[in-house]
Amino acid sequence: LKSPFAKLSPIPKENVQFNEGFWQGRLAKNKAAMSKLLAALREHGVLDNFKHVKDPGVERRGPRFTDSDLYKWLEGACYALPDPILQPQIEEVCSLIVDAQGEDGYLNTYFSHNRAAERFADLEHGHELYCAGHLIEAAIAHRRATGKEELFQAAIRFADYLVSQFGPGKIEKACGHPEIELALVKLYKETGEEKYLKLARFFLERLDFRGQQEILGHAVRATYYASGLADLYLETGETDFLAAVQRLWQNMVEEKIYLTGGLGGRVRSESVGRPFELPLEGAYAETCAAIGNLFWNSRMLAISAEGKYTDLLERTLYNGFLAGVSLSGDKYFYENPLAYNGKPYQEPWHSNENRDLYERKLWHGCTCCPPNVQRLLASLGNYFYSASPEGLWIHLYDNSELKWQIDGVPVHLVQTGNYPWDRKLNIQLKLPKQHEFSLFLRLPGWAKNYTLLLDGMEHQAKMRDGYLEIRNRWQDNKVELNLELPVVLMEANPRACETRCSVALMRGPLVYCLEQADNPKIPILDTKLNLAEALTLDATDTLGGIMKIQGFGKIPQEPFGPLYRPLGSKNQQLAPVNLTFIPYYAWNNRGTGAMTVWLQKG
């Protein structure tokens, strides 16, 4: 499955086993939430919509893109197999899908019956090819997990129908929401059929933003589009695609991304917005956009083997993405603000404008994020390791085991530690016979100092773009990596006006926040951080075993008065307070209340 222009080859999750640690419990809860989400999809008519195609007596319900929600659920459930509960649910869903497919291969529950004539008429808004893409991805996952062909063949029929309908001299348009491109590349890799790659390329070129200097528009579309560009480079090696996607990435990290890895601050149009348009309260930062960012960065990593992409991938994973799901694993955020005043905002003249009551829930009117979270978590093992001709790469850390072969020699690798809480990581390798290769350990960008021991001896590893290369003849060896893991105060480019003169706390990959629940009497959004005082760790076990941070702050003792006043007016009196910070991902798990990631320097 290695792409010809990738430096790194994927190591699929089937080779990775999570042991007790940061992720194992989360993945178990995620699996348990899948049946709940399926029940909610059923309750809201998403399954019945497929019956509707052949039986107009069954009503079609929900937004036009609901098919994709079920496809994403299916893909996630397949990643979670084997599982005795999910197995029959998966087969029921597959049957529904296969039964609903048209003779010509087309399938979309919205564009049927009285809307059948509208097929492909409004590609910009219709989400038809977007849905098709998610069907193809689900079908590939299903075949890989079960070996069954029926759904996969249905996806092939649909893909072949698209090949017959789209292209030069045929319909010369692409879907308004990229996704089909990723699916077609995957199908090309699955089948070796060039026609799918060609169609993916055709669609991406219709969207043609290759002259584009900045990442723009709907954040999920933008990240899926960028992922598609990266896929095209990986398969074709054409440097135009690479240059375009590198430029977009650079622009993103210089002007457009939240500290959490969230993307897209603009609520209207769910989009990235202007340079430095990064509102904190009311930030959209859709969970699906964080997922898109994970897709994109994992592809950039495969292309380049550069740690800067892993750094952003990890930061997004632990913050902008992980905040999207509750600690219980079955409730989801659609929007991920970086500050909240704790109060709902009701627009008196727009009764549907009531976005600002932040509470995770299982079901959303537009329910794209929950199944996307499920499929990402269920496939998390894919993101931990890679292979290259030189050896084995470790990108992410957690207590886990890898079984793999290098040059035909079995390798058993065991990671232990308490990442991301503790600084010490142990990696044990066992091989049946001695074999020489490089082990590439990611040295996170946030780790300014480290020590590295090989079998208890200090080791001088070569730095390669954020990875420590340990060349060795391996058989039964222990590697110990000690990462400096202090609390770090982060600042932003002052051009981002919302974060001027403010700091955010990070420790390792985790962004921290100040939440009302831990600081019950403090005006969270008015609180300054006292930089002269130390920040200390607090391992009191709450919120599923987190490390809190204790610090000191200052809060105003009196109202400011009118919003504006001449500079040099009497300063507000400030009073010292103790502050407790928790990881951003853990906020909003004890009811809804005020929260902030950024604090004024005080």
Place this chain on the structure above:
Amino acid sequence: LKSPFAKLSPIPKENVQFNEGFWQGRLAKNKAAMSKLLAALREHGVLDNFKHVKDPGVERRGPRFTDSDLYKWLEGACYALPDPILQPQIEEVCSLIVDAQGEDGYLNTYFSHNRAAERFADLEHGHELYCAGHLIEAAIAHRRATGKEELFQAAIRFADYLVSQFGPGKIEKACGHPEIELALVKLYKETGEEKYLKLARFFLERLDFRGQQEILGHAVRATYYASGLADLYLETGETDFLAAVQRLWQNMVEEKIYLTGGLGGRVRSESVGRPFELPLEGAYAETCAAIGNLFWNSRMLAISAEGKYTDLLERTLYNGFLAGVSLSGDKYFYENPLAYNGKPYQEPWHSNENRDLYERKLWHGCTCCPPNVQRLLASLGNYFYSASPEGLWIHLYDNSELKWQIDGVPVHLVQTGNYPWDRKLNIQLKLPKQHEFSLFLRLPGWAKNYTLLLDGMEHQAKMRDGYLEIRNRWQDNKVELNLELPVVLMEANPRACETRCSVALMRGPLVYCLEQADNPKIPILDTKLNLAEALTLDATDTLGGIMKIQGFGKIPQEPFGPLYRPLGSKNQQLAPVNLTFIPYYAWNNRGTGAMTVWLQKG
């Protein structure tokens, strides 16, 4: 026309004459722009829409509320009479309106023919009563300006029809966009008919936000609603209304308003948003909301005779409102951002999202602001003076003359000076015989020091809520008021995160800004103001005779790099630059380019 619970009685603009100064030329240009706007309304079908009502062969065009645009134009044109060009245009428009009215008194060009059955069916969004309100206001203005009864009687018929349809036991709903309430109170004052006041009260109580603690929602609706509450207090003296509107005002000035007096930062829903939701780039701050704020504050002033309302009225007039119209007087902003990077922003997946190209224009797809600006400017004389039993009040300053009577004694008052540019104001009073009364001169909140001379002698005036009371036996006297008029650096409550560690320049009532046109090679949004250096005035005559401000700043010499970094990283090198500031109202009159009101302290 004094309201029973007003402390101040209006002095209508007919008694006020502007001489050469700040406003005279603007009002002349405004009058000249009226025919242009009428031509544009005609071109876009707004006049034909009235023909459509009786002749379905004529197409109805534009949004559902276009009738109100013509009514507002008409009201403004009537305020500008006498005028030989406008006179026949006004009569043509009046005929169109009167001819279109139904037998029952109802008139709305949108809800006619195949939409006739929808009359009053969607009050929340239909704007039907909003349009009716603007018809009534236009009709009152027309009768006052011309003495003609026909349009006024049409408005009465419509109002009587509304009285017959709405109220307890009838339709028990109000219009989603307040306006009819203001019109009905005006009609009550014009006719003495209690039924109109009663209906206004009924509508306002349907909207009932009297328990509301903060100003919320669509900014224009919110200010019109608050103006209606104030009107009800002025006519009924019921303190519930007063307490509610005072609470909303206090909340606005503490949490919700821009330094410019603009209101409503949220583009989606055109609304005020959460507390301290005050984005700078992309701020909506609709021109109509500034106008609503003028309406509201002028009512609060009439209620209380307190200068804090005049201060906000003046700040809104010279900044948030005046920026809405070009120096040429015939181009209008709908949105009034406080910062702009100078580049249009095109959303690739939402082709209708292209708001960020800021250029004033005569015609807008939703053209509510242009005629609202015209009627406000054409009635500006109403806002300068008031009367009370104690005497005469001067609220705003400009070269102008007032002819009025106090206790039957004619008073001729002449203001001279060069406000708002110069600090010295001369006020001359002439009466045919000696008469004792108080002259109340507003001492603007921004003037921390002043000197006051009466006939050349220093005078100790009593301070009354922002007004200097000069009690005197007047006959032929000169008052000289010298206002301290330095450049003042303003800061905001740090809870408003966009303006943290930043300052804005004001001088007198004027908010200043830094625009690319005066600072061609400077990265406007990255510029810091060097607080250690002096700010100086520059009276070079540009942009219609403004006073510029010169200062010193610092700009980064190298890119910041990634958006986020650990605090204490190497600082950006800064280079000194000269800065030139212009009044905010004058921005965007030399092409479109970057601009900011707030600058980081440096």
